[in-house]
Amino acid sequence: MEREFIITIFSENKVGLLSQITTVFTHRNVNIESIAASPSAIEGIHKHTIMVKNDPERVANLVKQIEKKVDVLKVFCYSPSEVVMQQLALYKVKRSRNVEDMVRRHNVRILEIHDEYIVLEKTGHKDEIDELYRMLAPHGIYQFVSSGQVAIIKSRRELLDEYLKYVNEKRDRIMREDK
Amino acid sequence: MISSFSDTTTQPTKDYPRITGSEAVIRSFLAEGVETIFGYPGGAIIPVYNALFDYRDKLNHILVRHEQCALHAAQGYARATGKTGVCIVTSGPGATNTVTGLADALLDSTPIVLISGQVASGQLGTDAFQEINFLELTQSVTKWNCQVKRAEDIPAAIARAFYIASSGRPGPVVVDITKDAQNGMTEFNYQPVKFIRSYQPYADIDNNQILEAVRLINLARKPMALIGQGVILAGAEKELREFLEKSGIPAASTLLGLSALPTDHPLYVGMLGMHGNYGPNIKNRDCDLLIAIGMRFDDRVTGDPSKFGINAKVIHLEIDPAEINKIVYADVPVLGNVKESLPMITERISKNDHSAWIEEFRVCNNIEREEVIEPAVERRGAHLRMGEVVDAVSKEFEDAILVTDVGQQQMFASKYFKFKRSRSIITSGGLGTMGFGLPAAIGAKIGLPERDVCLFVGDGGLQMTSQELGTIFQSQVGVKIILMNNGYLGMVRQWQELFYDKRYSFTELVNPDFELLAKANHIAYRCVERHEDLNDAIREMHSTEGAFLLECRVEREENVFPMVPAGAPVHDIRLE
Numbered sequence: 001m002e003r004e005f006i007i008t009i010f011s012e013n014k015v016g017l018l019s020q021i022t023t024v025f026t027h028r029n030v031n032i033e034s035i036a037a038s039p040s041a042i043e044g045i046h047k048h049t050i051m052v053k054n055d056p057e058r059v060a061n062l063v064k065q066i067e068k069k070v071d072v073l074k075v076f077c078y079s080p081s082e083v084v085m086q087q088l089a090l091y092k093v094k095r096s097r098n099v100e101d102m103v104r105r106h107n108v109r110i111l112e113i114h115d116e117y118i119v120l121e122k123t124g125h126k127d128e129i130d131e132l133y134r135m136l137a138p139h140g141i142y143q144f145v146s147s148g149q150v151a152i153i154k155s156r157r158e159l160l161d162e163y164l165k166y167v168n169e170k171r172d173r174i175m176r177e178d179k
Numbered sequence: 180m181i182s183s184f185s186d187t188t189t190q191p192t193k194d195y196p197r198i199t200g201s202e203a204v205i206r207s208f209l210a211e212g213v214e215t216i217f218g219y220p221g222g223a224i225i226p227v228y229n230a231l232f233d234y235r236d237k238l239n240h241i242l243v244r245h246e247q248c249a250l251h252a253a254q255g256y257a258r259a260t261g262k263t264g265v266c267i268v269t270s271g272p273g274a275t276n277t278v279t280g281l282a283d284a285l286l287d288s289t290p291i292v293l294i295s296g297q298v299a300s301g302q303l304g305t306d307a308f309q310e311i312n313f314l315e316l317t318q319s320v321t322k323w324n325c326q327v328k329r330a331e332d333i334p335a336a337i338a339r340a341f342y343i344a345s346s347g348r349p350g351p352v353v354v355d356i357t358k359d360a361q362n363g364m365t366e367f368n369y370q371p372v373k374f375i376r377s378y379q380p381y382a383d384i385d386n387n388q389i390l391e392a393v394r395l396i397n398l399a400r401k402p403m404a405l406i407g408q409g410v411i412l413a414g415a416e417k418e419l420r421e422f423l424e425k426s427g428i429p430a431a432s433t434l435l436g437l438s439a440l441p442t443d444h445p446l447y448v449g450m451l452g453m454h455g456n457y458g459p460n461i462k463n464r465d466c467d468l469l470i471a472i473g474m475r476f477d478d479r480v481t482g483d484p485s486k487f488g489i490n491a492k493v494i495h496l497e498i499d500p501a502e503i504n505k506i507v508y509a510d511v512p513v514l515g516n517v518k519e520s521l522p523m524i525t526e527r528i529s530k531n532d533h534s535a536w537i538e539e540f541r542v543c544n545n546i547e548r549e550e551v552i553e554p555a556v557e558r559r560g561a562h563l564r565m566g567e568v569v570d571a572v573s574k575e576f577e578d579a580i581l582v583t584d585v586g587q588q589q590m591f592a593s594k595y596f597k598f599k600r601s602r603s604i605i606t607s608g609g610l611g612t613m614g615f616g617l618p619a620a621i622g623a624k625i626g627l628p629e630r631d632v633c634l635f636v637g638d639g640g641l642q643m644t645s646q647e648l649g650t651i652f653q654s655q656v657g658v659k660i661i662l663m664n665n666g667y668l669g670m671v672r673q674w675q676e677l678f679y680d681k682r683y684s685f686t687e688l689v690n691p692d693f694e695l696l697a698k699a700n701h702i703a704y705r706c707v708e709r710h711e712d713l714n715d716a717i718r719e720m721h722s723t724e725g726a727f728l729l730e731c732r733v734e735r736e737e738n739v740f741p742m743v744p745a746g747a748p749v750h751d752i753r754l755e
Contacts, residue, residue, distance in 0.1 A: 061501065068499070070375065072377060164376075167376050168376075170374070
């Protein structure tokens with residue numbers, strides 16, 4: 001049965017890494033619903049957030065194949081309830097009284113106002129962004145763009161920190177044995 | 180020195196020699212203990228070849244005739260010797276030609292380091308002459324790849340490449356070096372890599388899983404061990420024997436796991452898979468515990484995976500986490516190097532005897548012997564048959580390395596050849612690359628010149644890479660080539676016969692004169708068509724110094740049996 005998963009990938013900041021990761025998705029026949037990449041809270045480590053809809057077994061195997069990439073540090077996989085998720089969208093719409101009402105009701109930021117059009121910014125869940133799109137559509141959307149979803153884990157444990165501590169100890173052990 | 184290719188800090192540099200990037204490539208090889216490289220020069224790699232010229236006494240370079248074969252030869256070398264195979268090719272077409280070899284090495288877990296030339300860094304992205312985006316192209320056929328654009332990064336990149344290729348589950352890696360990096364100057368201070376933060380090739384073995392495995396093994400009434408190439412790659416042949424001999428468990432082998440256990444070992448019950456032996460396939464249904472050791476449940480082994488070991492629990496000893504639960508669910512996954520995990524299990528299990536269960540395999544194997552093997556190796560009928568050729572060669576060449584191409588001869592050879600020690604079979608398993616055999620045999624013979632190397636190849640496969648007969652002549656490589664000529668792409672023809680109503684669509688070959696082909700390359704040749712000439716011909720091949728091409732004109736429409744129909748459960752194996 002298909003379910004939604006949020007895969008967060010921590011990697012070294014290397015040229016071509018995003019393509020290394022997306023290759024795994026193509027190879028293992030899993031579609032990417034949304035993707036976002038940025039530096040993480042730890043210097044030199046990049047974080048990629050990828051949403052997929054697929055069956056849990058296939059996703060579990062996919063995660064291991066991504067982690068197998070040499071420059072990938074660690075991969076975690078979550079269900080939507082385990083994370084706080086947000087997405088940002090921009091809408092360029094025709095100006096009208098109705099649109100201005102909607103802006104007030106939906107907690108939407110106005111980025112630019114022009115005689116003809118208005119540019120709106122909405123941050124929120126994918127559902128909210130889709131809902132606003134549906135409401136604005138009848139009034140004329142000139143342009144629409146949305147970012148990939150980003151996510152932060154609710155758990156108090158910082159799993160990447162634990163992993164880095166483990167590998168650093170391993171490195172020290174190897175270096176000691178070497179001497 | 181800070182390098183993006185090093186995870187550990189290096190000593191401040193002083194008094195190290197300044198050399199070209201190209202010489203750094205060669206000296207890095209020497210620092211890694213490389214003795215032999217396979218390659219083909221071209222524009223973007225000339226500087227490395229220029230440096231190599233001064234090191235001819237230290238590095239043996241084999242000039243192949245096509246870059247694909249540099250890879251296959253390096254694979255043969257790596258699988259025979261256990262060392263990392265090394266190749267050098269140029270950019271563009273030189274690089275693209277290697278893709279089949281890289282893919283083959285990735286699927287069959289063979290350690291390879293490939294150095295490819297690249298256009299100068301200033302030209303990157305301009306569609307320069309012989310420029311190709313080789314990193315992107317090899318993303319899915321390598322374990323790791325990188326591009327080096329500065330001479331000073333070359334030693335660290337190569338050190339990383341060797342570590343990644345040979346550690347954990349081995350595989351091919353590519354280091355793509357721009358021409359300006361080859362020509363640039365660098366200090367040379369080689370430091371082998373022993374640690375990469377983002378790459379942990381050896382898992383810590385989970386003691387609880389060991390205990391659970393021990394419990395299941397002690398309880399099992401009808402257990403079977405499945406030996407994969409992981410045993411050979413880990414050098415765990417001794418640990419395997421100790422485990423089997425204490426537990427008394429019968430063991431079957433995958434195609435690539437062959438020779439990890441000698442063929443005549445009392446606990447060895449045959450080969451698994453679509454064209455494997457009757458016993459290990461048919462008994463799969465009765466088995467109550469499968470102990471998979473360094474194998475990955477390839478579909479050619481499992482048939483319908485949902486019915487594989489349908490009454491059995493599964494213990495999976497495996498170094499690659501991504502293989503656990505990929506095809507067959509493991510009740511007890513034991514992640515880690517089998518050289519470590521097997522003794523932990525052996526130490527704790529009780530000594531046992533499963534002779535009644537093993538007898539069931541013997542009964543099956545007797546059926547197979549009577550119905551399939553004896554008729555196949557018996558010298559009767561109008562024509563020679565592949566089974567009798569393999570049987571006769573195996574008897575004459577005791578303890579040879581078997582190299583095969585892909586197809587019917589591969590299945591006959593791997594089943595009828597007798598193995599005495601490990602690393603004695605080299606065959607393309609995962610990718611099933613026709614044309615693999617000849618160059619792989621060259622690599623194996625160069626790696627272990629003191630051992631006989633017998634290549635079984637079909638008329639189709641030989642012609643895919645027959646230009647390498649020239650390499651055999653130039654480098655004087657003494658491989659024994661047994662050509663099974665049936666004038667067909669035999670395995671495809673067999674499928675067409677059995678499943679496509681005998682519609683032999685483009686599987687018949689009109690062949691060249693193989694004697695002339697051998698003679699053109701100064702290779703000794705003999706043709707055999709009659710049963711009574713076979714032994715004499717094989718003896719002649721054995722006693723002839725150097726390479727030999729023995730053309731066996733075999734029965735044209737012979738089929739390989741037993742056979743599991745594609746997608747069927749393995750216990751549906753057919754004897755005819």
